[in-house]
Amino acid sequence: MATATQADKAEEKTDGTAPDSVGGKPVRVIFIAGWGHSGSTLLGQAISTAPNVLPLGEFIFLDFYRHRRPHPKLVRPFECTCGVQVPDCDFWRAVFQRLPEDTNIVVDGSNRSRILWVYRLMRYLSGRRGGDAVSPGDDHRVFTAILDAHGATDVLLCDTSKDFARLARLLMMPGIEVLPVHLVRDARAVAFSYSKKSRVHLGLKPMGFYKALWLWTGVNALTRLVLRLSGLSAVPVSYERFCQDPAAVLRDLNSRLGTNIPTDDVPGAIRALVSHEIGGNTVRFKPIAEIREDSGWRNAISAGRARVSGWFTGPLHRLWTRAPR
Ligand SMILES: [Zn+2]
Numbered sequence: 001m002a003t004a005t006q007a008d009k010a011e012e013k014t015d016g017t018a019p020d021s022v023g024g025k026p027v028r029v030i031f032i033a034g035w036g037h038s039g040s041t042l043l044g045q046a047i048s049t050a051p052n053v054l055p056l057g058e059f060i061f062l063d064f065y066r067h068r069r070p071h072p073k074l075v076r077p078f079e080c081t082c083g084v085q086v087p088d089c090d091f092w093r094a095v096f097q098r099l100p101e102d103t104n105i106v107v108d109g110s111n112r113s114r115i116l117w118v119y120r121l122m123r124y125l126s127g128r129r130g131g132d133a134v135s136p137g138d139d140h141r142v143f144t145a146i147l148d149a150h151g152a153t154d155v156l157l158c159d160t161s162k163d164f165a166r167l168a169r170l171l172m173m174p175g176i177e178v179l180p181v182h183l184v185r186d187a188r189a190v191a192f193s194y195s196k197k198s199r200v201h202l203g204l205k206p207m208g209f210y211k212a213l214w215l216w217t218g219v220n221a222l223t224r225l226v227l228r229l230s231g232l233s234a235v236p237v238s239y240e241r242f243c244q245d246p247a248a249v250l251r252d253l254n255s256r257l258g259t260n261i262p263t264d265d266v267p268g269a270i271r272a273l274v275s276h277e278i279g280g281n282t283v284r285f286k287p288i289a290e291i292r293e294d295s296g297w298r299n300a301i302s303a304g305r306a307r308v309s310g311w312f313t314g315p316l317h318r319l320w321t322r323a324p325r
């Protein structure tokens with residue numbers, strides 16, 4: 001399995017600044033990669049119904065929650081999925097007690113600064129470290145604190161951050177075995193979602209439809225590049241296929257990730273989920289009745305626009321969600 005190779009590589013690259021493993025094993029992290037508005041909250045919830053998975057949500061925002069620091073993408077800020085504010089949540093308090101004041105796990109900022117992480121990964125993998133210093137310590141330290149607070153080390157953490165820069169950074173850290181899942185949704189659905197005027201009510205700026213199409217292409221291509229550079233093959237997941245046949249997609253994930261996600265009543269399992277997650281779509285706070293594709297975009301954009309934008313994004317969607325040979 002490709003991930004074992006990456007774990008071996010991580011152990012070889014240990015530089016002594018961080019503990020290398022928990023009980024001699026690397027910390028295993030399922031990382032949902034891709035772009036926003038692609039259904040990662042729903043997929044993350046489904047994966048997290050596995051008894052051997054501990055969900056974290058969009059972990060990239062941890063320090064914003066911890067210190068009640070506003071961020072434009074946090075539309076229901078500071079609230080843990082257990083119902084209380086993260087700084088007051090018993091689980092997160094137990095984690096924070098084991099950590100320094102700031103954790104430096106956030107990869108955020110301009111697109112340029114995020115693309116720079118891909119360059120750093122290239123330098124790291126080619127053995128020419130230097131120039132831009134990479135801090136290898138914090139993520140492993142935070143994950144170890146979480147496992148310690150949780151009281152079990154034989155679980156897989158699930159991080160739905162999606163961000164390719166964060167993925168690149170995780171791949172450079174000793175003692176972390178990344179199990180990537182690349183989630184891709186129809187570009188037209190994603191672009192429509194980003195361009196909706198209703199985003200203004202959430203304090204977010206609507207994005208132009210075609211700009212969102214280009215970003216969908218760029219972000220997913222960069223995600224693919226990061227995975228290719230690291231030699232990892234992600235489990236590809238199509239949002240549409242997941243909605244059509246969740247059990248089949250979850251069975252595939254079980255065989256590829258070593259999880260035991262129940263597949264007979266997925267909405268019921270999600271409703272029963274008790275977790276301490278941060279970030280993500282606010283649908284995570286509502287009880288789910290069924291898994292159904294959000295296909296409102298099909299009636300909301302013109303047939304011509306749907307056809308033209310589908311010409312160049314459709315083949316990419318198929319390519320990125322194709323099962324590896
Ligand atoms: Zn909580």
